[in-house]
Structure formats: C-alpha cells, structure tokens
Amino acid sequence: MTCSGFYRQLGLEVIAPMLQALPESYLQRFVADRCTTCDRVRLLPMPRCPYCGHSGDAPVAIEPSARLYSWTITPHRFNASWAAVSPYTVVTVDNTQGIRLHLPLCLDGTTSDLKDGQPMLLHREDVGAGLMLPVAHPTTPAA
C-alpha cells in the first residue's frame, strides 16, 4: 500500500455508505466542534460537550499535526470489499488539539518500525465527488 490514493484504490462504491453517514463538515471542510464554554474540541457530532455538558459549540479546523498512540495491521479480510488495500494499517493518533482519530496509515504496508509517540501528519485525500477523507503519514523516518 503506497502513500497515494488509499481511498482511490478502495473505490468510491466501497466507501459510499460511509460518506453518506459522515458529517458534511468532516468530509468537505475537515472541521470538528469546539465547545464555547470549556474550549475542548470533539470529533464526534454530539448535542452537548462530553467534557463540561454545555451545548454551545463552534466549528474549528482539525489541525494536521498528531502523535501516534496505537495501531493495528490487518491482513485478514474482515470485509472482502477491502481486499484492494489489504493488508492495511489503521493508526490511532492524538492531534495537537487533543482530538483522537483512527485513520488509515499511508506507508508501505509494513509497520514494524512504528513507534509510540511518532509524529504524524494528517492529510486529506480526494475520494471523488468533491469529498475528502483523511489519512495519516509518518512525518519522520522511524528510528
């Protein structure tokens, strides 16, 4: 699996149901919600802030700089329609705003050199129809 075109290889027909379910703000502008009371940022669309309970929020751009928290490499085809990108790696990262995200890792498919806390950059891929989905890249070679 190379860096370019994870979702292109997967195919629009495979990800179409997810695109329908994801918020437009995430797909088109890559924004999250910042609580206007406590300033914490949350990825998931929720009617109230899970940290302070208040309901006011404002959109904020999701910052692209992140650190690696965990990962899994998946050779098993849990869903046959994902065969085009198999095996693939999903990374769990925390960005500089404290947002936790799960994202496909764009690398060469082998991740034995991934390290806890490794810097990652979030990058958006054009998946067609004017929509974008984020992926993660290591920003420095692993030690």
Place this chain on the structure above:
Amino acid sequence: MSSRSVKAVISGYGMTEMSHCSGRTVLDQAAEACRQAIDDAGLQPAEVDGMTSFSLYHDSVPCSAVAATLGIGDLSYLMDADIGGQAAAHMVLTAAAIVEAGVADHVVVFRALNGRSGVRIGREPDTGGSTAFRYAAGLLSYPQVIATWVQRYMIETGADEQDLGAVVVAQRQYATRNPRAVRRKPLNLEEYLSKPFITTPFRAADCAIEIDGAAALVVSNRAKVSSNAHPMVAVRAGVWSSHQADLDLGGSYLATDYSRSFASHAASTLWERAGMTPSGIDIAELYDCFSGLLLMNLEGFGFCGRGEAGPFIRSGETGLRGSLPTNTNGGLLSEGYLHGMNTVIEAVRQLQLRAGDLQVHEPTTALVCSGGRVAGSAVILERLS
C-alpha cells in the same frame, strides 16, 4: 457479610449445548436453558416471578416470549437490556437487587443467541454516532477495535505476544477437559506463535469463538428456596462501571486510556462493597472475548501488578493448582462466546462443587466480570455453608 444476612442467592443454572450451528431457534434454546435452570433450582415455572435478559443487534428473544413458552404466568419484574458482553454480571447483580428489594422472589437471568449461525457481532453494522468514522478508517470489526487497545497496553507495559499466547495456552489447557468447549484441541505456545495474525497483535486464537447456545440461572430469595440439592451461592457484592463510554459499542474516540480495562476503575468500589481484598478470592472467571483483555482484567482487579499478568499466568498461578484458578472452563476463548453468561455459570458450577474434571479444590469465593474495555460489570459470589 454473614450468611445470615444474605437474601439473594443463585439457586440453579442451565445451559444448552454450544455449537457452530444449532439448527434451532433462539427461543427454543432460551426455553431449554431457562427450564433447566428452573428445574435445577427445584422450582416450578409458575413460581418464577421475574425475568431478565440481554441482547445485541436484536440477536435474542424477549423475556416475555420465553415466559410464555414456559408457562410462566404473572411476572413482577421484567427487563430486556440491549447491552452486550458487559451485561452478564450486571444482570445477576440487578436480579439480586430486585430480590433484596422484595420485588420478586425468583428471577431468571438468561442469554440466548445463534451467535455463529445467526446474527454475528462482527458482521452487523453499529448504529451509533462514531461508527461511520471508524468504518471509514478501516476499523470494520470488533477485533480490530480491541487490537488498538491491546497494542496500547503492550506499549505501556512491555507485554508481548508471549503474554497473549500465555492466556490462550493456559485457557486451552482447561478446555481440553471441558466437553462443552468448542475449542478443545491442545495448543502450545510454539503452535500459537506459528499462526498468522488476523489483525495485530491478534491471531485467531486470541479471539473468542462465536457460537450458538443459551445459558440461564435463577436468582432467588433464599427464604423461598426449598431445594437442598446444591449449595447456595450468594451474590456478595457487585459493580457496574462505564467510565470511558463512547457513543456506540465499538466507539473509541472519547476514551483516553486504552491500556486499562473498566476493571481498573471498578475494582476499588467492588472491594469496598464486598469488604474484601483480592487475596480473599479463590477463583476468577474473567471476561476474555480477546486474550489481551484478560491481562488487563487480572491487573485491573489487583490480582497482580501492572504488566505482570503474563508472567503470573506463565508461572501457573491461574492453573487448576495455582493460587488463582482463572477461567476454569477455558474461557470465552475456548468454551465459546456466550457473551459472558457462561462465565458466570462456570463460577456457580465451581462454587457448587459441580465442575467435574475441572473442579478446583473447594472454592468458596469467586470474582466474575463481564466486559473488558470502556464498560463492564463484576460480581463477587460466595458459597454459603
């Protein structure tokens, strides 16, 4: 807790065969397990006045259907919960509270599903608010979600694949002597390590095997139990914890610490309520839908230190002659994934000294837990003299 003060006891249990394809309806299996439990308690169906069960993705049948099938009449208490694997100990605890409160005298608790041939967890889409986010990233199945947690646990504690393998091998050793277990073939560490990953750090053997089946037990008012066929088992204390809950089953966006299970947060409350410490527990039946979660649960309840669960298991402490026989039926990994209801029943079976070849030497206390990630429940059971 003196035995005199105990009001709620587990008076009987029942289980169907567990299989890959039952060829039966869920209702049929539920009715069989519940009827067995009622008979085992020395009761007639008409004496049952409470019933509770749990399900996931509509994979089971409602209590009212089972009650109607068994000719159980007027119920004073009924609860169908859509919770999942965190529920089993919680349902027992709740049933005990209902009995203690005088709402009902005999509450049947059951779990029934065609988990292999029917609705399968890994193949049913979640409907919660975080699902689309993780699906889009490629976290398409529950094993992948849990894998990110266990990977983090391994990063923080230094645990490795040998520690995961220790769980699998130890529990398979029990399962070789358990005729109910779906996985009974002996497995050593070398064989385990030779298997391919399905999603790192998990191999197939690290994942509980989905099965068809049903299990039930009866929680009774001790004063209303006339049968002396088996020792009574008291529900000494219990706890529910959902400290890192997300918007849906597979959600992992709000949780901050993937390296600890709910047990780390629930333990102090549980021990305080029970008036006990881990050293007072004779056996542990701990939720193990994935091998790594058993490590977290052992450490979370304080049976060993942080990062010490792997060596604890390898040293034989969780074996039949160890200091803490654990998952004595082979666990969900080997016996089958009945969503933890079989885990509770194994504890009762051991405490009632009915475990046959798997019997631990006269245990009097057991800790049972259900769940292993953001939420879960636990009860401490005690055999009454």
